[in-house]
Amino acid sequence: MKFEDILKIIEIFEKSNLTELEIKIDEPKFKIKLSKNNQIQGQVIQVPQIQNFQPIQKEEVIKEIKEEKKENIHIIKSPLVGTFYRAPSPGAEPFIKEGDFVKKGQVLCIVEAMKVMNEIESDVDGVVERILVENGKPVEYGQELFIIRLNS
Structure with a gap:
């Protein structure tokens, strides 16, 4: 306060x-x-303040991961404008979590556009490194949704 x-x-x-x-x-x-x-x-009771605190922006995380191993990273982007959902319905388990292994063709999320639920599938095999969008948030065309670490 x-x-x-x-x-x-x-x-x-x-x-x-x-x-x-x-x-x-x-x-x-x-x-x-x-x-x-x-x-x-x-x-x-005064709580110590963190000096010069700056939250990490998702762009910084993406850049950091890309630079770490460019050849082993794949970005999955939204093919349309809509609302991002991690699960098939409210209260259901999400399609995937960070750290999960995914196969090509596996459903990762849903992007709802004009009341149509569009399943977004993985186009590669790999491990979900990061989920870049929060559930229920709007997404733009071409917006990065997932970082997948490819199998070596």
Whole structure:
């Protein structure tokens, strides 16, 4: 919770008809107790911040894997625009998981386009190195969906 958020909560509390308010948050550990007699009690345990943290972008992961062994990597791309689904139906097991061995012609996912479920099949034998799209997310034509490490 940011300091500005705490100030907003205090401001809203002061304008309200409430006489007491207590907020507890487990992660990061935080507790604040307010009462209308204008006393503010609080205990903040500061969690160390990671300096210069930058999440890894999928483009960086793809580039890293391609450079690692260019000849052993195959990228499977979306042949159409639509919505990416890892499983045949909600609640069902996904077609594949990272680390699974896949054969040419095996269904990897479904891309739904205009209410039509299009099965996307592997065009190579290999091991699924990475799944690059989250379930239920839109995909573009030519968007990279899977990184397959080819059998040597």
